[in-house]
Amino acid sequence: MSITELGYVRFGVSDLEAWQTFAEEFIGLEVHPESEGDRLYLRLDDWHHRIILDKNPANDLIGIGLRVAGAQEFRDLKQTLKEHGVRFEEGSTELAHDRKVLELITLEDPAGNPLEIFHGPRIDTHLPFYPGRRMFGRFLTAEGGLGHMIIKHDNLNEMWEFYTLLGMRGGIEYQISLPNGQAFEAMFMDCGERDHALAFGLPAHGRINHIMFEVDNFDDVMFTYAKVKDKYPITITPGKHANDQMFSFYCKSPSGFDVEIGYGGEGAKYQSQYHVSDTYGHEFVGGAS
Ligand SMILES: [Fe+2]
Structure with missing residues (x-):
């Protein structure tokens, strides 16, 4: 397997201040102290960042950072892309520096979503994760990557x-x-x-339907729900997904796409199966989701 995790994402957002409040005070993410000017680095763990927010009127997904294990796997994947006629660009040293990774390439998926395939993220173990507000537990990342996203598709x-x-x-x-x-x-x-890192099939707000962050304590889902529900539109009420068994709710971010906070997701299944309904709850009450 080549891609090992959804490593980081980049969003272009028009209102950085609104995002800082949403991310820190309501979701519990940390703003890395190196954030400055028109850029905020958001953390969920000891990585330098899991999210880059650049001030930009797009209010959309502008980069999906997919990790491969190391230098050899990076070269192997580039060879595979070449053999299959998939066009990509080598990321310059400056670009790798900007993203805080050792090496990367950039390309687009069939729906035009911008991908950055990389290895070697900067891990700031000297700055242990410090949540933006009180949490019962922590965000669950590790071998599952930063979370998951449903993104735009054409086919x-x-x-x-x-x-x-x-x-x-x-x-x-x-x-x-x-x-x-x-x-x-x-x-x-x-x-x-993780059960899934990327998914397709639902309507997107621009290039993204939602991004999900998982917590390792059930109370953090409902603690977050209680905090956000009077300030940000709830788009899907608390409930449980059938495929990954995640208990979660969705709210609208300051950029219009949804953020899901979940707990208890199962790992990927080896054999395929499908569902016609969620397990319970998850009433659609608005938004793109
Ligand atoms: Fe989700």
Whole structure:
């Protein structure tokens, strides 16, 4: 398997101040002390950052950092891309410096989502994670990466072919019929220990439907819910997903796409299966999700 985790993400956001408040005071993320000017680095663990926020009117996803294990795997993956005619650009030393990684390439997936495949993230063990506000536990990252995202797609089969080439594994996990007679399928791709790192099939706000952060203590889900519910629109009420068994809720971020806070997610399944409904709860009450 080539891609090992969803390592970091980059968002272009128009209101950095609103994001700092949302991230620190409501979600519990840490702003790295090296943040300055038009950039905020957000942390969930001892990585230098898991999220880069650049001041930018896009209010959208502008980079998906996918990690490979090391220098050899990085070279092997580039060779695979070349052999399959997938175009990519070598990241310069300056770009690697900017992203705080040893090496990277940049490319687009079939839906035009901007990818940055890298190895060697900067890990700041000298700055242990310090949450932006009180937490019962911590964010769960480790072998599962920073969390997961549902991103824009045009064609599910094309996305499956592309991400399978990168060494990810997965497929359709939901077939949902809506009350208006419409139906949709959602596809989930895993790497590392999390049920899915990237998924496709739901409407996106620009390039992203939502990003999920997992906590290791159930109380942090509802503690966060209690904090955000009167300040930010709740888009999906608390409930439990059928595919990864994650208990979670969704709220709208200051940029319009959703943030999911979850607990208790299962690892990736080896054999495929699908669902027609979530386990319980998760009422859609607004937003892109
Ligand atoms: Fe999710």
